[in-house]
Amino acid sequence: MAKELVFGHQNPDTDAIAAAIAASYYLNQKGMDTEAVALGKTNDETNFVLDYFSVEAPRVIEKADTKEVVLVDHNETAQSVSNIEDLTVTHVFDHHKIDFKTSSPLFYHAEALGSTSTILYGFFKKDGIEIPKKIAGLMLSGLISDTLLLKSPTTTNVDRDVIGKLASIAGVDDVNAYGLNLLKAGTNLSKKSEQD
Amino acid sequence: MAKELVFGHQNPDTDAIAAAIAASYYLNQKGMDTEAVALGKTNDETNFVLDYFSVEAPRVIEKADTKEVVLVDHNETAQSVSNIEDLTVTHVFDHHKIDFKTSSPLFYHAEALGSTSTILYGFFKKDGIEIPKKIAGLMLSGLISDTLLLKSPTTTNVDRDVIGKLASIAGVDDVNAYGLNLLKAGTNLSKKSEQD
Ligand SMILES: [Mn+2]
Ligand SMILES: [Mn+2]
Ligand SMILES: [Mn+2]
Ligand SMILES: [Mn+2]
Numbered sequence: 001m002a003k004e005l006v007f008g009h010q011n012p013d014t015d016a017i018a019a020a021i022a023a024s025y026y027l028n029q030k031g032m033d034t035e036a037v038a039l040g041k042t043n044d045e046t047n048f049v050l051d052y053f054s055v056e057a058p059r060v061i062e063k064a065d066t067k068e069v070v071l072v073d074h075n076e077t078a079q080s081v082s083n084i085e086d087l088t089v090t091h092v093f094d095h096h097k098i099d100f101k102t103s104s105p106l107f108y109h110a111e112a113l114g115s116t117s118t119i120l121y122g123f124f125k126k127d128g129i130e131i132p133k134k135i136a137g138l139m140l141s142g143l144i145s146d147t148l149l150l151k152s153p154t155t156t157n158v159d160r161d162v163i164g165k166l167a168s169i170a171g172v173d174d175v176n177a178y179g180l181n182l183l184k185a186g187t188n189l190s191k192k193s194e195q196d
Numbered sequence: 197m198a199k200e201l202v203f204g205h206q207n208p209d210t211d212a213i214a215a216a217i218a219a220s221y222y223l224n225q226k227g228m229d230t231e232a233v234a235l236g237k238t239n240d241e242t243n244f245v246l247d248y249f250s251v252e253a254p255r256v257i258e259k260a261d262t263k264e265v266v267l268v269d270h271n272e273t274a275q276s277v278s279n280i281e282d283l284t285v286t287h288v289f290d291h292h293k294i295d296f297k298t299s300s301p302l303f304y305h306a307e308a309l310g311s312t313s314t315i316l317y318g319f320f321k322k323d324g325i326e327i328p329k330k331i332a333g334l335m336l337s338g339l340i341s342d343t344l345l346l347k348s349p350t351t352t353n354v355d356r357d358v359i360g361k362l363a364s365i366a367g368v369d370d371v372n373a374y375g376l377n378l379l380k381a382g383t384n385l386s387k388k389s390e391q392d
Contacts, residue, residue: 095301096301097298097299097300097301097302098296098297098298098302098304099296099297099298100294100295100296100297101294101295101296102293102294102295103293104293104308105291105292105293105294105306105307105308106293106294106306106308107306107307107308108294108304108305108306108307109304109305109306110301110302110303110304110305111301111303111304112300112301112302112303126322
């Protein structure tokens with residue numbers, strides 16, 4: 001069993017799942033021993049993404065059974081794992097407003113960018129760690145999902161730059177077409193039309 | 197007047213002053229318009245450092261008169277500027293435990309390293325921004341002060357690596373001798389012997 005679990009918020013969206021998998025891979029490359037897990041079942045949009053890049057959904061946990069954990073795509077206790085108060089958070093990678101309190105120093109990195117996936121791209125780059133093709137696909141999808149294909153007001157120039165870099169590593173030639181399919185997979189519309 | 201003020205905690209120590217000056221310089225190189233200030237008079241140790249590297253003490257403020265501010269070497273409201281609740285924090289660079297709440301996303305970087313100066317060295321390096329000799333001297337001093345010349349239990353391998361790099365940029369050949377003089381300047385012992 002890994003020494004630390006890495007997870008996004010409850011009711012995980014695509015960025016929460018992608019960032020957990022990407023951060024776990026990144027930290028393991030840096031010598032840590034982590035496993036990406038999820039605080040709930042993946043949604044329809046994320047299932048489309050996992051299918052597309054042939055990646056298994058992370059296992060769903062109710063409680064963390066490691067003493068130390070890594071939070072991605074959230075920081076607030078109410079959005080985290082049920083036993084968070086008993087755990088030590090060693091790292092946070094996030095892009096949300098902060099409501100966070102700890103009793104010891106830790107690694108905490110937040111930036112007001114469109115997605116946690118965008119932030120993690122910067123860490124891979126800074127440390128010269130290659131992003132595997134499938135993980136780049138997940139990160140691309142987290143970025144597309146959170147920014148609604150660069151249309152949301154939270155979109156920054158960094159996101160506009162990183163989306164092409166991730167698409168290229170992931171081998172996604174038509175980001176627009178892929179992004180629209182991804183967003184459609186998450187709407188009720190697509191559910192209805194599949195059922196009809 | 198600068199658009200944003202950058203400051204360390206009340207009762208500033210050498211790392212709080214050094215990190216404010218270094219972070220302000222770093223952010224200005226990145227295109228921001230900031231000024232380093234202090235939330236109190238510099239202490240004897242810091243005065244020794246400022247003297248040694250011929251740097252003026254940052255001006256002391258009671259309240260911040262910019263809407264946006266950058267916090268270094270602290271994050272908790274009780275340690276910050278008196279009107280912090282009315283301000284927007286855009287960046288935090290720190291190495292302490294966290295007790296922080298905001299209403300919007302921001303840039304927040306904390307690591308469990310020996311000093312905020314050590315953390316800032318990493319940002320200069322990552323972005324390929326050259327550290328001016330005098331600022332390297334201040335950062336070296338912040339690192340020495342916080343880690344008691346690498347003797348404190350908060351000292352990490354990163355600090356052990358960065359101290360030599362900063363000393364070399366600052367032109368300090370004998371770090372040990374310089375560090376002992378710095379620490380002595382901060383003790384009552386040195387005050388007494390000067391008076392006697
Ligand atoms: Mn999310
Ligand atoms: Mn997100
Ligand atoms: Mn301090
Ligand atoms: Mn400090």
